[in-house]
Each structure stands twice: as C-alpha cells, then as structure tokens.
Amino acid sequence: MPEYPVVPGRPCAVASTLELVGDRWALLIAREIMFGNRRFSQIARNTGAPRDRLAARLKSLVANGILERHEYQATRFEYHLTEAGKELFPLLISFLAWGDRWAVEEPPMIVEHHGHQVQATTVCSVCGETIDGRGLHWTPNTPGWSMAGPEA
Known part of the structure; x- marks a missing residue:
C-alpha cells in the first residue's frame, strides 16, 4: 500500500x-x-x-x-x-471539457458516448442534482482546522 x-x-x-x-x-x-x-x-x-x-x-x-x-x-x-x-477518467473528461471551452479555439478531440458528444458535468449520486458550487456545505474534518484556517 x-x-x-x-x-x-x-x-x-x-x-x-x-x-x-x-x-x-x-x-x-x-x-x-x-x-x-x-x-x-x-x-x-x-x-x-x-x-x-x-x-x-x-x-x-x-x-x-x-x-x-x-x-x-x-x-x-x-x-x-x-x-x-x-478513477482518474472523470477528472480527465472534466479537464477536457474545461479546456475545450477556455484553453483552445477549436476542440482537438471529440469524445462521444453512444453516438452523442459528451457533455461533462458533476452530479450528486444521492439526489441526482448537478453540483455547481451552490448548495454545498463544507465541514472541516481535521482537528485544529476551521474554514478560516488553523485554529489558535
């Protein structure tokens, strides 16, 4: 390991x-x-x-x-x-989608899934909603840390 x-x-x-x-x-x-x-x-x-x-x-x-x-x-x-x-595959697909939109003029590669072009998105596997940053709650899980940083 x-x-x-x-x-x-x-x-x-x-x-x-x-x-x-x-x-x-x-x-x-x-x-x-x-x-x-x-x-x-x-x-x-x-x-x-x-x-x-x-x-x-x-x-x-x-x-x-x-x-x-x-x-x-x-x-x-x-x-x-x-x-x-x-399990890096979804990460690479997300990088590809971001790059197609923000890093190149024309996508150098087209990715298709069952005959349609892939549109990458992150979806909550519990409720099925798209995760876009809204509705998230962050909870630090390391002793001595808060969202603002290390606790005094």
Missing part, C-alpha cells in the same frame, strides 16, 4: 491528489494509457515528455499505486491503470 503524501498547509484531499497526479506528465501519461498506448515509446511520443522525466514519473505512478508495470518481453514493460488510475 503506498504512503499518502504529506503536504504543507491546510489538510486537503485536493492538495494530496495534486501531490500524486498534479503535474502535467502524470495526467498526460494517464490519458495515453486510457487511449491504449501503454509502452514507454508510445507514451514518450504522444506526451512530448523528456525521456528521463517520463521514466521518473512512471516510476512514481507505479510506486503510488496509480499504474502497474507488466513485462511483455524480457526487460520491456507496458503500463496499465490500477483501479485508482481508472
């Missing part, structure tokens, strides 16, 4: 997540593996990552339980997403 990252500042799952997969290469690696590109050379070509940085990032993603390494030839490996890695 990987150790969870310790991050400075407010105890927060967002900060811990970013510590694990918050750099450019981690999410692009996950994207490529989701596309079926599992070999180092394919990942390097399609992400543009420097080979030394890619090797280090793959190693850390394996160590953190996000990827698994499978040998397909002597000393040659493919990378596969673990359950934790597969």
Whole structure:
C-alpha cells in the first residue's frame, strides 16, 4: 500500500491528489494509457515528455499505486491503470471539457458516448442534482482546522 503524501498547509484531499497526479506528465501519461498506448515509446511520443522525466514519473505512478508495470518481453514493460488510475477518467473528461471551452479555439478531440458528444458535468449520486458550487456545505474534518484556517 503506498504512503499518502504529506503536504504543507491546510489538510486537503485536493492538495494530496495534486501531490500524486498534479503535474502535467502524470495526467498526460494517464490519458495515453486510457487511449491504449501503454509502452514507454508510445507514451514518450504522444506526451512530448523528456525521456528521463517520463521514466521518473512512471516510476512514481507505479510506486503510488496509480499504474502497474507488466513485462511483455524480457526487460520491456507496458503500463496499465490500477483501479485508482481508472478513477482518474472523470477528472480527465472534466479537464477536457474545461479546456475545450477556455484553453483552445477549436476542440482537438471529440469524445462521444453512444453516438452523442459528451457533455461533462458533476452530479450528486444521492439526489441526482448537478453540483455547481451552490448548495454545498463544507465541514472541516481535521482537528485544529476551521474554514478560516488553523485554529489558535
């Protein structure tokens, strides 16, 4: 079982997540593996990552339980997403939707689901309502912390 990252500042799952997969290469690696590109050379070509940085990032993603390494030839490996890695899919779809709207002039990729273009949204699995920031209540769950920050 990987150790969870310790991050400075407010105890927060967002900060811990970013510590694990918050750099450019981690999410692009996950994207490529989701596309079926599992070999180092394919990942390097399609992400543009420097080979030394890619090797280090793959190693850390394996160590953190996000990827698994499978040998397909002597000393040659493919990378596969673990359950934790597969659960990055909604995050990547959300990044894609945000990027299509705010980061590019024309979407470089179209994602379809059963013949219609995907429209990413976050929905509460209990009540079915779209989560858009309204109606949320935040409760700190770490001793010594309030919404304003550390308690004196």
